[in-house]
Amino acid sequence: MERSKRFDLLAKRDINKETFVEPWPEAGLIVADSPYDPRPSIEIESGRVVAMDGRRRADFDALDLFIVSHALDLNIAEEAMALPSPEYARMLADINVPREEIARLIAGCSPAKLTDIVRHMNVLEMMMALAKMRVRRTPANQAHVTNWREHPALLAADAAEAARRGFAEVETTVRVARFAPFNALAILVGTQTGRGGVLTQCSVEEALGLRLAMKGLTSYAETLSVYGTELTFTDGDDTPWSKAFLASAYASRGVKIRFTSGTGSEALMGRAEQKSMLYLEARCLLVVKGAGSQGVQNGSISCIALPEALPGGVRAVLAENLLASMLGLEVASGNDALASHSSIRKTAKLMTQFIPGTDFIFSGYSAIPKRDNLFGGGNFDAEDFDDYNVLQRDMQIDGGVRPIGEDEALMIRRKAACAIQAVYRELKLPPITDAEVDAATVAHSSDDMPERELLPDLEAADAFLASDADFLTVIRALRNCGFSDVADNILEMGRQRIAGDYLQPSAIFDDDFKVLSAINDGNDYTGPGSGYRPAGRRWREMQAIPQAKSPEGFVDPHVGAPLARLVELGPAAKGRQNEVVLALGPAFGCALRRTIGGLDHEDVLKAILSGIASEGLVARIVRVYHSSDCAAIGYVGARLSGSGIGIGLQSRGTTVIHQHHLAPLNNLELFPQSPSLTLETYERIGSNAARYALGLATVPVAVKIDNGARLRLIVKTALLHRRETDAVDAQKPPQELRFAWEPDT
Amino acid sequence: MSEYPLRENAAEQLRTLSGKSFEEITTEAVAAGELTGEDLRTHGDTLRQQAAIARAGGYPQLAANLLRAAELTEVPNDELLKIYELLRPERAAYDDLLKLAQHLEGSYRATENAAMLREAARVYRERGLLRR
Incomplete structure (x- = not known):
């Protein structure tokens, strides 16, 4: 049977790993x-x-x-x-x-x-x-923190990082039910190390869950x-x-x-x-x-x-x-369990909650890699953190998460791991070694953690649950070991419990440990100019992803001392010989010294001149001052050229071969993908220009297509062009240049 | 609702179940072993106050729940767990639930919870959810 190559490829796409069925009421x-x-x-x-x-x-x-x-x-x-x-x-x-x-x-x-x-x-x-x-005015987010090893130091470190990343609630669960009190403990200590006021829970059987809450662990x-x-x-x-x-x-x-x-x-x-x-x-x-x-x-x-x-499934959800x-x-709006193999589909679905905002956009953003998620969750996980932060920044939508840097993450993870280590030591639980603390500090997943002995941990967990130990025991332990700020946060959670403010609809605690709920932060959206919008400190925080650079330094690698060999002689005249005129942008070899692809302007000049010489033709070089536009530069070159053939060359490397009788925006050959141009290409451009001048049949230079180049380099392109444009002098006519170099012929 | 949040606006009035004031809840007191878990339990009056706030805010069902919760503040942990277990499907006989309602009313003046238990007893009987 005939097989379409396209359908064959489509069949292998992630979307086609899904199951689609027709309705059956x-x-x-x-x-x-x-x-x-x-x-x-x-x-x-x-x-x-x-x-x-x-x-x-x-x-x-x-x-x-x-x-x-x-x-x-x-x-x-x-x-x-x-x-x-x-x-x-x-x-x-x-x-x-x-x-x-x-x-x-x-x-x-x-x-x-x-x-x-x-x-x-x-x-x-x-x-x-x-x-x-939506009930609460300010949207928020909840994290899942679990790991299949159920390692306490890793749980605490991940919980602390999740708290720092802005999650208002952190939920854990168990692989082995008997671990529940220890997992709840690790999450409590971890979150309160990261940020006081993060609410925590441990998802287990109802009666056990209530016992953990009664101990003040959740x-x-x-x-x-x-x-x-x-x-x-x-x-x-x-x-x-x-x-x-x-x-x-x-x-x-x-x-x-x-x-x-x-x-x-x-x-x-x-x-x-x-x-x-x-x-x-x-x-x-x-x-x-x-x-x-x-x-x-x-x-x-x-x-x-x-x-x-x-x-209609996503609409129904x-x-x-x-x-x-x-x-x-209050709605904690899902987006937790694996919903799709396709990142297009899962992101599109997320937008239906992300854009309007819900009380908790995820009822468990997996703040750990999905293979460590014991909820069957991980539709978005720790590996998507940067993507998620960029979505917030793109749309100026508060998705309840903040970007953090590596130093901050390492610092808070170590502190949380040390805090839980101290609690284990004080409570005489099976010790957490320094090596385990070190591992938890830098870990991404369970795979990065040393193994712990399961049986002593489980026996200790049983004994801990049966004992009178509660969150006050934990506070004492933390205080004894110098973690009094963490102890204070946990005690404040206890005070908040007595006040009961966070029992009101959709309650969370903000960065200052102040409650926000439907009662004092009710949603007041009634269209443009009303409701919640990220602004001020929060919007600045959302913008400040660690990957964002100052645009000012972008062109530094392209700047250098003006080319000593390139000397301006005076106004350029129209040539009378058979020649190619190479017209340079106003900043070429002066304000700028390298193309966007990193080629030295001197080498580019040499390559083009070598190409022209290889066909036995002479070249003149002029600098265009009145424009930074590639077509305009090339057009000037063609008009000044005795043969009518000119090459326009911008500082960033974009090149055109022009002919005097063509319309200014037309051309013989255009090379817009400057990052892909090599010295060999420039030499071939030179030789083709010479062949046009000689009236020879000429095969256009083949350039590989790289659609990603613009994506990667557009900011730099804009800033390099700005430098070129800064050098424009609208009143100054094109100038003849001398380049003190002779090609080998 | 000018008092909400109570933690900020009415902290001096708040008492724990054991009668401690907020000022007495300090890490120093915890470290000195002067406080127990019982000292950090919510007082029924606080929950009644929160119930009033919820009702005024337009959340009557939450308010009713907080009133039931207020009644349960004095019920010991183990007993709460036992009542919950009894309310699960096919655990209790009709009379078990009625007796429990009477006990909650008699021992803790938990009239709202008692009413819920009596209603559950009727529905469980009607829907076959009592112990078989």
Whole structure:
């Protein structure tokens, strides 16, 4: 069979490693608009919901019962349900309608109504709506910090670096569940070394998670998972009431909580009941709200590949983030689990959260390489840090991360590794050696760490969990070993726990350990001139990527003493002999001494003159003063040349062969890719010019195409051209030059 | 909501569950062993204050949760874990949940939590989520 070389190549592209399937509503494989999704409806009799979304109360499942009892504002439900869905969609996309007005009505909407509203919105409208409905004004970001060795020094070092990089929350988890208390400890010490006020959590089984929080080792919990059908909910070994109780239990200990939901989980668990993913997510979100959670982690999360296998999947995931925001929930908007093999696709998807901004753009940016990510995460990882910082800088969008330099990273990593070493020593845990501290300081991944003995660590972790040791023990240990600033930060986390300010919606701590939440930093976006925009210190910080150079030094390697052999004689006259005139740019050999490709101007002159001489022709050299433009320079050369053939040569090396009867912007041969030009090429240019002058048949000089050259060198190109232009003297006519050198003939 | 954040604007009024003031929570006191984990627990009144702030801010469900949390501040850790376990699917009989509700009300004046437990009991019975 015939095979297209192009299709063969396309088949090997990353995008074609993905699975794409057609929708199958009966299996729940449909992101929105399942034919089995109910139509929105509500019936209220004497303050009691008797039917919702086409279902009578007698047929309500546990989720329906929880939603009508805790999530819906029945005072507004009838008004809210009566307003047509397209009307809501328009209000959401309209910058002139403030979020409070929409939130008031959304409080009375059923799951089917919520789903119906976003049906009318395209991705751009949803992004506009998300920018407005997001709970916190200032966007932020969360990091994942784990490693497969579960090495405490590496965890602490990576957590410290993540804190320095600006993440407001750091989440860890376990490979071996028994490591939970130690991993939580390492993350706590690491983050508070990096920046006081970073919230931390350790994702483990619910009851264990609560015990870690009670010990003060974690300050928030996120993995309170909810599902959109009763059977998936109970498969997850919970009910809306057990989850609501857990939420209150955490809050009673001053711990922030966020629930987790997301499209696709019900289909993955085989219990989607023929409903669309988005409708089931709307049910989840109303359970989350009804339970009194301040927020949710959603955006498909670990199931992301499933909606992305289906048409409209990325749009549906954005829609679920938006639904959560509409309900006044803090949103940590996914982008964590591996979603695509294709970097184009994963970045495009990210933009739907990155551009509008969410409370946490990632619910786990992998601040470690993906092979060390124990969440199945790493869609964006430590190896993408520089890319991410550049995206922020490109769009002037605050993605919740700041660039840091290598020195700062090494300094803070060592300090965190030393701090956890000190805590282990004081608490008589299996020692962390100096070699392990050294390794953690410079490490990129687990592969860079020495092995630890697993059994003593696990036994110590069990004993630590069972003991009375808590965050106060850790504070004492740190203080005894000279880490009093870290100890102070951890104690301040304890004080904040007593004050409870960070239990309010969408709370984080800023660089000054001040709480920012919906209460004191509520989103006030109402179009241009309002809402959050990175400015001042934050925008300067975002710009200051370590790779950015001062443009002033760019041309230094191209500057030197003027060429002594190149002497100006006086105004140039038109020649009468058969010759080639080589016309130079105003800065050639004076203000500038090297081409963009690094060739010395003297060598370039010699090469061209040798080429002309090789055909037995003579050359004259002139300098053009009135223009720095290559075509204009070459044109002057052609007009002054006795043969009508001239070569124009800019200081950066761009060259043209011109002929006097051609239009100024036309040419015989043009060599715009100056970085690719070699001395051999210049010699061939010289010889071709001579052949044109002699009227010989001439094969144009072949130059290799390098489309990357402009990409790499455009700043330098601009700055070299600026130097050339600075040397322009509009009043001064072309000058004859003498170059004190003779080619070998 | 002029008091929010309490940490900045009302620190002098804040008390821990054991009655300690903010001024007493220092690293020196921790180092001297004068404070225990119990001394750094949140007081129910603080959570009630946060609940009022949440309600005024337009977050009534969060406010209700914080009120339930306020009631739970006095419930010991182990007991919290036991209640949670009992609320999971098919762990409790109908009467277990009612008894627990009565206990929470009687021992901790936790009326909001008791109401949640009673509601759970009814729904669990209706939906087959009680112990079999």
